[in-house]
Amino acid sequence: MRDAFTRALMREAAEDPRITLVTGDLGFGVLKPFWETYPKQFVNAGIAEQSMTSMAAGLAATGRTVLTYSIGNFPTLRCIEQIRNDCAYHGADVKVVCVGGGFVYGSLGMSHHATEDMAMMRSLPGVTVFTPGDPAEVEAVVPVMLRTKGTCYLRLGRGGEPTLHASPVTGWTLPKALTLRAGTDVAILSAGGILTQTAEAAERLAQRGISAEVVSFPCIKPIDTEKLAELFARFRHIVTVEEHTVVGGFGSAVCEAAAEAGAGCRIHRIGMEDVYSSIVGTQQYLRERYRMDAAAVAERTEAWLQGR
Numbered sequence: 001m002r003d004a005f006t007r008a009l010m011r012e013a014a015e016d017p018r019i020t021l022v023t024g025d026l027g028f029g030v031l032k033p034f035w036e037t038y039p040k041q042f043v044n045a046g047i048a049e050q051s052m053t054s055m056a057a058g059l060a061a062t063g064r065t066v067l068t069y070s071i072g073n074f075p076t077l078r079c080i081e082q083i084r085n086d087c088a089y090h091g092a093d094v095k096v097v098c099v100g101g102g103f104v105y106g107s108l109g110m111s112h113h114a115t116e117d118m119a120m121m122r123s124l125p126g127v128t129v130f131t132p133g134d135p136a137e138v139e140a141v142v143p144v145m146l147r148t149k150g151t152c153y154l155r156l157g158r159g160g161e162p163t164l165h166a167s168p169v170t171g172w173t174l175p176k177a178l179t180l181r182a183g184t185d186v187a188i189l190s191a192g193g194i195l196t197q198t199a200e201a202a203e204r205l206a207q208r209g210i211s212a213e214v215v216s217f218p219c220i221k222p223i224d225t226e227k228l229a230e231l232f233a234r235f236r237h238i239v240t241v242e243e244h245t246v247v248g249g250f251g252s253a254v255c256e257a258a259a260e261a262g263a264g265c266r267i268h269r270i271g272m273e274d275v276y277s278s279i280v281g282t283q284q285y286l287r288e289r290y291r292m293d294a295a296a297v298a299e300r301t302e303a304w305l306q307g308r
Contacts, residue, residue: 004135008142102243119248133195157193183213200294232263
């Protein structure tokens with residue numbers, strides 16, 4: 001996802017010299033092509049993420065479109081006051097980019113587990129929240145984000161994620177959800193890089209004779225209420241999956257839409273329960289421990305369909 005982000009950003013920067021990337025002293029391997037090509041559109045703010053965010057707000061006030069870039073919780077939770085007061089409140093064109101959403105940096109412990117960021121950013125008035133599921137979605141989302149006025153949040157994985165879409169995602173418009181697989185028995189919805197697990201879970205369910213529709217939501221604020229209304233009407237059971245707390249995140253957004261629509265379907269949320277992750281390990285290991293990996297998604301979905 002990081003490489004897809006850089007590719008998309010470089011294409012946009014070539015056309016718009018106002019685009020400025022500010023990093024918190026990291027990402028040099030993936031960002032090197034950008035700063036070598038556009039040195040006047042790049043700033044290393046150092047390990048000072050709160051100052052980086054206020055700097056971005058100031059640069060945006062001069063007419064620039066500014067991206068802040070750091071890992072996990074550092075450009076979000078550490079800077080939430082600056083994002084709220086300096087950026088969002090003023091409608092500043094600042095795009096906060098988190099690389100390492102969820103358990104990407106799982107081996108570094110709870111401080112690096114980004115499991116509350118979507119809820120925090122989603123709660124801020126006027127902030128648009130982008131959650132692409134694979135590199136193809138990243139390349140489609142970045143140009144739209146840069147043209148979206150005001151403060152935005154982009155949640156990325158890390159690197160090496162597979163491209164799950166069979167062809168490039170072209171003509172994507174905000175906040176369109178994307179269907180990767182049609183189904184008739186249950187709909188499995190996800191936001192972000194956990195899409196790899198929902199896609200695999202659908203394959204596992206198919207082997208058990210269960211037809212699962214897989215839908216990715218590259219944006220959760222605003223959320224695609226039109227697509228959700230269609231899903232609420234077609235399915236008795238809907239499963240939401242997020243590498244994030246179930247409190248206030250993607251599943252909560254879907255539940256809110258269902259309540260407002262008066263939907264009669266059952267919605268089952270998969271994600272972190274109301275706990276902090278106190279263990280360390282690889283991203284996939286933590287997904288397994290917290291029962292949000294493909295095997296667990298398939299198992300839990302089948303149990304819900306059977307009324308267990």
